[in-house]
Amino acid sequence: MILSAQVRRFLLSGVLATAVHFVVAASLIEQAQTEPAIANAVAFTVATAFSYVINTLWSFNSSIDGRTLIRFVLVQLLGVGLAAGVSGTVDWLGLHYIIGIMCVPVFVTPVTYTLHRLWTYRPRTAN
Template identity: 45%
Template sequence: MNRAERIKVLRFGVSGLLATGLHAAVAMTLIMRAGTQPALANALAFACSTGISYLMNTFWSFSSFPALANVWRFATVSLGGLTLTALVAHATELAGGGPGLGIAMVVCVVPPVTFIAHRWWTYR
């Protein structure tokens, strides 16, 4: 992997960590301060963090510009990542792994898959 690709991967990772932190902060604020049900709070937090993730990844990670085509591709990959998260966690549970192992498996599988999808499809 060349230097430019390593920088994209690093920036993608930082963007993901920041978006995850935003998701947690929005969800917890809605639940604890506004009394929002956890499912709704997490859905709203997912929407917020996905929007911020799109902007960070578009401008910073992939040095691109917002466009209708990459908005829809980004949303598709994000929903695919959400689906893959559920599948990996469920498969880990079926295999007898606990929640911690499920999270570890998700962290090992989902970010590389979504990076590749964004690199070769969203921002082509």
């Protein structure tokens, strides 16, 4: 299976955003003695902002504006809900939590990519 350049950029952007999250959270916890829940909330926010910028400009070759920002955040919130649902389902099935962690990107990434491609970054139509 050959992935389009856009899909490859989207996947790489996700890896980079995950790295940003990790670095910010670990730095806040280790260097600033921040509680892990607060550090992860801050890291999630920073990583989401990074993800919006890199996906908007690089993955989808779009422009940064209020419309795409709001749509991006809504899709990301749906992704958080899906992640919780996937991991909750795996837990309910009595499977190891690592399986849930591995299932999240398998199920959530195609959904968020598709929604971003079809809705977040859909070209505006002339009225």
